[in-house]
Amino acid sequence: MPDSLTRESTATSVVLLATTPACKLSCADGTLLDRVTDQLATLPVREIQVVTPGGGLAADLRGIAKIARISAGTVAVLPADLVAHTEALALLLDHPARDSAALVSYEAAAAPMRPPVRVEGGEIVAAGSSFHVVPEANATFRGVLQAGESDLAALADIAEELAELADTGKLGPVTPVEAVDLLLVGLVRSGVAVRAAGLGPLHADRVAGQNAADAAVTRLAEVDEARVRLDLSIKENDGFFATFFVSTWTRHLIKPAVLIKVAPNTVTGASIGLAGLAAVWFSAGTQGGRLAGALLFYLSFALDCLDGQLARYTRTFSPLGAWADGMADRAKEYVVYVGLAIGFGGDEIWRLAVAAMILQVVRHTIDVTYAGAVADAGRVGALWGRPARSLLESADGGHAKGVLRLAQRMERDTVVRWLKKMIALPIGERTALIAITAAIWSARVTFLSLLCWGGVAALYQLGGRIARSAR
Known part of the structure; x- marks a missing residue:
């Protein structure tokens, strides 16, 4: 009872x-x-x-x-x-x-x-x-x-x-x-x-x-539970650049931010502002402007990581906040594309900028539509369909096979796992790619790099989604 x-x-x-x-x-x-x-x-x-x-x-x-x-x-x-x-x-x-x-x-x-x-x-x-x-x-x-x-x-x-x-x-x-x-x-x-x-x-x-x-x-x-809570606020399975070149120092800003009651949305707003300033400096087209823009864009990404860390630490994140953060990420990246194109000048650079933007939209579409399809299938299976597996089956035969099985085994190797993350060109790697190529070379090199690496990443994503769907 x-x-x-x-x-x-x-x-x-x-x-x-x-x-x-x-x-x-x-x-x-x-x-x-x-x-x-x-x-x-x-x-x-x-x-x-x-x-x-x-x-x-x-x-x-x-x-x-x-x-x-x-x-x-x-x-x-x-x-x-x-x-x-x-x-x-x-x-x-x-x-x-x-x-x-x-x-x-x-x-x-x-x-x-x-x-x-x-x-x-x-x-x-x-x-x-x-x-x-x-x-x-x-x-x-x-x-x-x-x-x-x-x-x-x-x-x-x-x-x-x-x-x-x-x-x-x-x-x-x-x-x-x-x-x-x-x-x-x-x-x-x-x-x-x-x-x-x-x-x-x-x-x-x-x-x-x-x-x-x-x-x-x-x-x-x-x-030490307090230290573990801080450690757990750092995103698991993040990209290589975010893990080793951003989160190593933004973690030290979490407690001061909590102490002065800075909300995650405030940090997101500051991140957007820095990205806008980066675009302005990029639009100047000078070497100094590109260096300043690269630094500001890097700091913008660091604040983008910090807002998530702060939300996880205070347990104040929400689906709406995650959606707004994702939208802000896209907007910041694309406004920087515009700044770089203005600074370089000419019709060719605009074509490259538009092509890079379209490629990123396609990549995000692959992710979003796949996630939506998985969620829909899960809801149908849970609410209307028969159970995916009988409770009387003592062995689970649904483990991965073929390419997907190989991918899971590769995940156990640390070096291979980081290489796979980098190949996918997550936002941290894109930020580093944009900042470094723009600061050292030019916007033309930036967009060509985004198109080449992004194309490989899109094929990698598509292959992985097809393999999981076939499973």
């Missing part, structure tokens, strides 16, 4: 599974259940539904289904035998997207209470349990699962289906310990997009005995 512990309505509803003996293990804060409850009280949680033992795995799953059907907003499910940093819980519960997501670690090997998952492109594409196998797993699930509001019906349906399978013994000897693991498997196999929230150096471990609980609590003290 679920007991309710309510607090002021703010965001997510939490289903806390106090269904295993380990939740009563002792720690400095009382029991592990007390510890997790106290942590949740510091986060934007609307209410906590505590599910207590009373009928086995099937009863627990039906209780979760009932809560999912009557809840409004995001619902998170986590076990009370979890020993985790508060900052780790915040990666899901305080994330502005309020989407479906799961807490994962990319470091530890799979274990009975650390089921394997496979992550591709920041999304969990395969999840395991004691019954479900995940070939080529590259991460482990750490017990915290969140379902976005649009996925609550799917969560409820999956929980009820799993309850029926558990009642009839079709899932093998699964126990209440695996309730949240099975829910993740069900969401992924039904086609729901589940974001992988990486722990980084933070810890989140489920425990089964007092010694394990004591050791897990001790490990928490070894990590």
Whole structure:
């Protein structure tokens, strides 16, 4: 039977599974259940539904289904035998997207209470349990699962289906310990997009005995959560130039910006202003003007990185803000094209500038249309289509093949991974290319470089999209 512990309505509803003996293990804060409850009280949680033992795995799953059907907003499910940093819980519960997501670690090997998952492109594409196998797993699930509001019906349906399978013994000897693991498997196999929230150096471990609980609590003290929060504000999987020539120093501006209450949108505005000034200097056409323009354009990109870092650190980013930031990126780049063309002069340079602009529009169109198609397919699969994979299939045969499989293996090599990022010519590399070629040579060299490198990048993108679509 679920007991309710309510607090002021703010965001997510939490289903806390106090269904295993380990939740009563002792720690400095009382029991592990007390510890997790106290942590949740510091986060934007609307209410906590505590599910207590009373009928086995099937009863627990039906209780979760009932809560999912009557809840409004995001619902998170986590076990009370979890020993985790508060900052780790915040990666899901305080994330502005309020989407479906799961807490994962990319470091530890799979274990009975650390089921394997496979992550591709920041999304969990395969999840395991004691019954479900995940070939080529590259991460482990750490017990915290969140379902976005649009996925609550799917969560409820999956929980009820799993309850029926558990009642009839079709899932093998699964126990209440695996309730949240099975829910993740069900969401992924039904086609729901589940974001992988990486722990980084933070810890989140489920425990089964007092010694394990004591050791897990001790490990928490070894990590500086404030420093980790700063580290996690730096964008993962960013481009080479942004990672090594911008984020290495903009990270030191985050806390001062927070201290003086600078909003991310203010930083975005300053970035746009610097890009406009860069275009003005480029339009002068002199060597000094190009040098000044290159420096200002580099600083504009640095502020563009900083606004995202600041938004992630303060957890104030939103889909609207991301859209506005993306639009600003395009506008800044194209106004610089205009400044360079004015400064160089002549009909030929304008043709090159227009060609470079069209090429970038085509590249962005490839990305946007592919992402939209994937999102549409995911929505259809989750809401109207049959589950992508049966919950009774113990092995996952949907792993990548051919070119895509080779690409995934290449990702494991650090040098190759950075080369692949550079070939794609992300915005950081384009900024560096524009600034360096304009400062040292001329606008003509800049546009020719953009066309050559951009053409290779477009073919690379198109090939990758075709390979993934064929899969």
